[in-house]
Amino acid sequence: MPSSQQSRFDPSEEIISPAIGLKGWLRWIWRQLTSMRTALILLLLLAAAAVPGSVFPQRSADPNGVTAYFKANPVLAPALDAIQLFDVYTSAWFSAIYILLFASLIGCVVPRTAAHARALRLPPVETPRNLKRMPAYLAVEWSGKKSPDALLGKAQKLLKKQGYRTLLAGDSATGSVSAERGYLRETGNLVFHLSLIGVLIAVGVGGGLSYSGQRVLVEGESFVNNLAGYDSFSPGTFFKEDQLVPYSVRLDKFEVDFYRDETLKNKANTGTPTDFRAFVSTTLGATGEQAKAKIRVNEPLAMPNGNIYLTGNGYAPSITIRDAAGQVVYSGSTPYLPQDANYTSLGVIKVTDVPKQYGIISFFYPTVGTLESGALTSLYPDPALPMLSMNVYEGDLGINGGEPKNVFALDIKNMKQVAGGKSGVKGLRLQLGETVKLPNDLGTVTFDGLKRFSSLDVSHNPGGIWVLIFALLALAGVTTSLLVPRRRVWVRRTETGFELAALARGDDPVLEKVVADLAAELAPNKKGSKKVAKTAASPKQKVADE
Amino acid sequence: MNSITLNADLAAVSRLVVEGAMLVYTFAFLAFALHLSQLASTKKSVRAGASRLERVGIAMLILAATIHGVGMVLRGISASRVPWANMYEFSITGSFIVVFIFLLALTIKDIRLIATFVAGFNLLILGVADTVFYVEVKSLMPALQSYWLVIHVLVAVLATSFFNIAAALSIAYLFKTANWVKSSKAKLVGTLRRVLALFPKEEKLERMAYRFNIIGFILWTFTLIAGAIWAERAWHRYWGWDTKEVWTFIIWTIYAGYLHANATRGWGGKRSAWLGVIGFVAILFNFTIVNLFFKGLHVYSGLK
Numbered sequence: 001m002p003s004s005q006q007s008r009f010d011p012s013e014e015i016i017s018p019a020i021g022l023k024g025w026l027r028w029i030w031r032q033l034t035s036m037r038t039a040l041i042l043l044l045l046l047a048a049a050a051v052p053g054s055v056f057p058q059r060s061a062d063p064n065g066v067t068a069y070f071k072a073n074p075v076l077a078p079a080l081d082a083i084q085l086f087d088v089y090t091s092a093w094f095s096a097i098y099i100l101l102f103a104s105l106i107g108c109v110v111p112r113t114a115a116h117a118r119a120l121r122l123p124p125v126e127t128p129r130n131l132k133r134m135p136a137y138l139a140v141e142w143s144g145k146k147s148p149d150a151l152l153g154k155a156q157k158l159l160k161k162q163g164y165r166t167l168l169a170g171d172s173a174t175g176s177v178s179a180e181r182g183y184l185r186e187t188g189n190l191v192f193h194l195s196l197i198g199v200l201i202a203v204g205v206g207g208g209l210s211y212s213g214q215r216v217l218v219e220g221e222s223f224v225n226n227l228a229g230y231d232s233f234s235p236g237t238f239f240k241e242d243q244l245v246p247y248s249v250r251l252d253k254f255e256v257d258f259y260r261d262e263t264l265k266n267k268a269n270t271g272t273p274t275d276f277r278a279f280v281s282t283t284l285g286a287t288g289e290q291a292k293a294k295i296r297v298n299e300p301l302a303m304p305n306g307n308i309y310l311t312g313n314g315y316a317p318s319i320t321i322r323d324a325a326g327q328v329v330y331s332g333s334t335p336y337l338p339q340d341a342n343y344t345s346l347g348v349i350k351v352t353d354v355p356k357q358y359g360i361i362s363f364f365y366p367t368v369g370t371l372e373s374g375a376l377t378s379l380y381p382d383p384a385l386p387m388l389s390m391n392v393y394e395g396d397l398g399i400n401g402g403e404p405k406n407v408f409a410l411d412i413k414n415m416k417q418v419a420g421g422k423s424g425v426k427g428l429r430l431q432l433g434e435t436v437k438l439p440n441d442l443g444t445v446t447f448d449g450l451k452r453f454s455s456l457d458v459s460h461n462p463g464g465i466w467v468l469i470f471a472l473l474a475l476a477g478v479t480t481s482l483l484v485p486r487r488r489v490w491v492r493r494t495e496t497g498f499e500l501a502a503l504a505r506g507d508d509p510v511l512e513k514v515v516a517d518l519a520a521e522l523a524p525n526k527k528g529s530k531k532v533a534k535t536a537a538s539p540k541q542k543v544a545d546e
Numbered sequence: 547m548n549s550i551t552l553n554a555d556l557a558a559v560s561r562l563v564v565e566g567a568m569l570v571y572t573f574a575f576l577a578f579a580l581h582l583s584q585l586a587s588t589k590k591s592v593r594a595g596a597s598r599l600e601r602v603g604i605a606m607l608i609l610a611a612t613i614h615g616v617g618m619v620l621r622g623i624s625a626s627r628v629p630w631a632n633m634y635e636f637s638i639t640g641s642f643i644v645v646f647i648f649l650l651a652l653t654i655k656d657i658r659l660i661a662t663f664v665a666g667f668n669l670l671i672l673g674v675a676d677t678v679f680y681v682e683v684k685s686l687m688p689a690l691q692s693y694w695l696v697i698h699v700l701v702a703v704l705a706t707s708f709f710n711i712a713a714a715l716s717i718a719y720l721f722k723t724a725n726w727v728k729s730s731k732a733k734l735v736g737t738l739r740r741v742l743a744l745f746p747k748e749e750k751l752e753r754m755a756y757r758f759n760i761i762g763f764i765l766w767t768f769t770l771i772a773g774a775i776w777a778e779r780a781w782h783r784y785w786g787w788d789t790k791e792v793w794t795f796i797i798w799t800i801y802a803g804y805l806h807a808n809a810t811r812g813w814g815g816k817r818s819a820w821l822g823v824i825g826f827v828a829i830l831f832n833f834t835i836v837n838l839f840f841k842g843l844h845v846y847s848g849l850k
């Protein structure tokens with residue numbers, strides 16, 4: 001027990017002692033670290049240290065939020081970054097706290113496990129001399145008759161039946177029974193604390209072996225499960241490429257349901273999505289085995305070494321651009337990023353196969369409507385009245401420098417607007433099937449069709465199952481530890497009768513009742529016995545007092 | 547596949563019923579408050595009549611809880627799902643569970659004296675729910691369409707209710723042991739002192755708070771694990787330090803600290819009672835401020 005170690009240990013003594021030396025100091029530090037109070041303070045520190053991570057955007061959970069924060073607070077942000085406030089949960093100070101806490105935990109639990117293993121093999125401790133000091137105490141006197149000789153034997157039998165471990169000591173005249181139950185409480189406590197170590201290790205190792213890759217697929221497109229197949233990929237520290245089992249996935253169709261209320265009584269809910277479904281075909285590389293499957297939110301598709309999750313969706317308008325001579329210079333279904341609940345979506349088209357490069361920033365409105373200001377907006381997320389609007393920019397697209405560019409953004413720093421905005425030329429607007437002319441003799445653009453895309457995420461964390469196993473063990477352990485009472489009960493014969501007492505470890509709501517019930521069984525009232533109960537002290541004992 | 551039907555009319559009825567429950571809670575609260583002040587009276591004749599008031603209060607509380615329960619069930623029927631998918635619904639369900647557990651506990655333990663707190667707290671929660679959190683019935687967003695919504699959230703609400711009652715006991719304990727209450731000569735504090743004298747003994751309050759807290763802690767541990775399992779299904783990772791995950795962790799850690807404090811010399815009594823109260827404040831913070839103002843994946847207040 002760490003706390004009893006602590007109470008046995010008197011620091012002042014060691015400090016005065018001249019021979020303390022390095023070893024003494026190390027021992028002192030270790031004992032401080034593994035004390036109950038240190039554990040408590042570290043726990044509270046950990047709770048406090050976790051708070052800033054919910055106040056400031058975190059790189060791991062919300063990288064865009066961090067970028068935005070830097071833009072909004074250019075002076076403050078670098079200072080906050082210097083003390084790792086955007087990476088709280090991997091920061092040096094957060095790590096220091098939990099590493100110390102777990103060092104303390106190990107230092108505390110290992111000796112306790114050994115002590116408990118020993119205690120499990122030992123009989124209960126002998127009956128203390130003064131039972132009156134115990135939190136629950138009862139003395140029973142026999143009026144007239146001598147107490148029966150079989151009393152202690154009977155007490156032992158009763159207690160054994162209730163799951164106590166018992167020890168009979170002394171002769172039948174002055175002897176006593178000492179009993180103890182609830183070893184499971186300490187076992188549960190140890191299982192709980194040891195499982196926490198298991199959770200930590202599983203999180204660490206699992207995180208290192210994990211990976212997750214993202215890929216946007218338009219209906220009809222497919223991707224192959226290798227590094228080149230992903231739009232973005234985040235590997236754990238120990239990730240090896242051969243963890244990616246070869247297979248391909250094709251998005252056949254993507255469906256969305258939006259809530260519609262014909263009675264229009266519940267306007268607030270109209271247009272809320274109620275279901276997303278991605279229909280895919282998969283082909284395993286090794287066997288060529290093909291399968292069809294449906295992926296929904298909350299229902300990922302299990303593939304070898306990873307699940308495929310549905311994480312996003314949107315529209316991908318099919319657009320064809322021809323130059324002035326009628327030659328096709330751009331053709332395809334481009335994913336547009338949804339900007340609001342009604343799927344007003346933003347897309348970028350970069351036309352590079354022409355002498356003079358240009359780019360288009362485009363909005364898509366599934367059901368177009370006009371605001372009072374004259375600006376376009378989308379009124380409903382399903383494509384009832386689809387419309388594309390486009391602004392055109394001429395100039396350097398900045399894609400020749402070799403560095404990868406965000407497909408959803410157009411850097412207009414070195415470009416000139418030639419349609420839309422203040423360019424003097426009206427922006428383009430196209431309904432489904434329409435073809436309109438681009439400015440400056442650039443040719444024509446056609447809105448051919450409409451597809452949907454979905455963002456898929458392939459994730460694998462082999463540690464997950466171990467984290468779960470240890471977490472469930474911890475839950476079982478802590479439940480046992482908190483709910484199984486651990487108590488000692490003693491019965492001793494006295495000159496005129498017998499006395500009983502009980503002591504609990506931790507909280508025990510029924511301690512007094514246990515003593516009273518046992519007394520009643522041993523000396524039913526009809527025999528004319530008289531009980532003398534002592535007002536019980538608090539049955540809740542501090543560990544350190546034991 | 548638009549199989550979800552929402553019944554806006556029934557939802558309106560449910561709201562009215564809940565408002566009716568608030569009215570009855572008000573009567574219950576007044577009865578309990580009056581009862582306490584009568585008990586604390588210096589006149590014997592006033593004290594003698596007090597127990598009738600308490601019986602009236604308990605009857606009112608049972609009536610309020612029944613109406614409240616009906617309102618909650620109607621809300622669920624109107625949305626054809628469990629009534630705990632946004633803040634309004636958590637509030638009405640959570641406060642119902644608080645009063646339900648309280649009434650259940652009454653049959654085992656005499657904790658009548660915190661009835662004032664329970665009635666007042668429910669009145670407050672329902673008031674805020676009705677005026678600030680109210681939203682029309684909505685269909686569930688796909689991420690919430692999971693049986694984990696039933697398990698994870700229900701257990702979280704249960705845990706919160708246990709922590710809530712424990713916090714009430716701890717607050718009573720802290721008042722009872724506070725030096726300023728013991729020594730102040732102000733008349734108001736004198737009345738408070740007499741009211742507090744009616745409460746169970748200090749150790750008893752402390753022990754009862756501990757018992758509610760350990761049940762709360764076991765349920766909260768389960769909530770945390772169930773949340774992680776659900777996150778693995780819905781968000782492709784079991785833990786990502788999302789704001790709500792952070793606060794679930796913080797609350798868990800505070801209560802682990804509370805349990806340790808109860809076993810650490812020099813940390814029992816007031817300090818651990820404070821930790822229990824701080825834990826509950828963190829829960830309230832998580833439910834209000836974090837839901838409404840912090841950014842994260844758990845955006846389900848249903849409010850714009």
Ligand code: HEM
Nearest residue numbers: 002034035036039104105108189192478481506802805809
């Ligand atoms: C990750 C850090 C820790 C957490 C989350 C934690 C959590 C808990 C919880 C929830 C309990 C109450 C349930 C039970 O008794 O099983 C508990 C009890 C206990 N812990 Fe820890 N603990 C941690 C670290 C430590 C350390 C470092 C020590 C040793 C110094 C320690 C010693 C104890 C002891 C002795 C008890 C039993 C208290 C009693 O009998 O009531 N724990 N801990």
